[in-house]
Amino acid sequence: MVKTLTQEFQIKKKDTAAAMGSGGLEVLSTPSMIAFMENTAYELFTPLSSSGETTVGIEINVKHLSPSAVGKRVEVRAKLVEQKKSILFFHIEAYDDEKLIGTADHKRAVVTIETFMKNIE
Known part of the structure; x- marks a missing residue:
C-alpha cells in the first residue's frame, strides 16, 4: 500500500521568509517548505482518486x-x-543537496469536490 512520490522545487525569492513575512532572512521560509510538502502529498494521491474527488490538508506536524x-x-x-x-x-x-532540511507527518482527507464547495457558501 505504500506509495511514494519525489518532486523538485527551486527556491525563488518569493519563497523566502523575508518575502512571506514569516521572518526577515532571504532563506526558504517554513510556510513555503510546507507548501512544497503538501503539494507533493496532493500530487501523490491525485492519480489514485476518483473523478469528482480531491484531497484537502487537515493536519501537519512539521x-x-x-x-x-x-x-x-x-x-x-x-x-x-x-x-x-x-x-x-x-x-x-x-532535502537540499541530500541534506535533510525538514520532515512532516501530514494528514489529508479525500473529499467530493461538489459537496466540499457547497460547505463554503
Missing part, C-alpha cells in the same frame, strides 16, 4: 531543520503510509 538559500533545489519525498477510510497519512522529507 520540523524545519536547516536553512536553504535562494536558487537551491529542494527535493521533497512523500510517502503514503496509511489510509483509514477517507483519511490519508503521509510521511514527508525535504
Whole structure:
C-alpha cells in the first residue's frame, strides 16, 4: 500500500521568509517548505482518486531543520503510509543537496469536490 512520490522545487525569492513575512532572512521560509510538502502529498494521491474527488490538508506536524538559500533545489519525498477510510497519512522529507532540511507527518482527507464547495457558501 505504500506509495511514494519525489518532486523538485527551486527556491525563488518569493519563497523566502523575508518575502512571506514569516521572518526577515532571504532563506526558504517554513510556510513555503510546507507548501512544497503538501503539494507533493496532493500530487501523490491525485492519480489514485476518483473523478469528482480531491484531497484537502487537515493536519501537519512539521520540523524545519536547516536553512536553504535562494536558487537551491529542494527535493521533497512523500510517502503514503496509511489510509483509514477517507483519511490519508503521509510521511514527508525535504532535502537540499541530500541534506535533510525538514520532515512532516501530514494528514489529508479525500473529499467530493461538489459537496466540499457547497460547505463554503
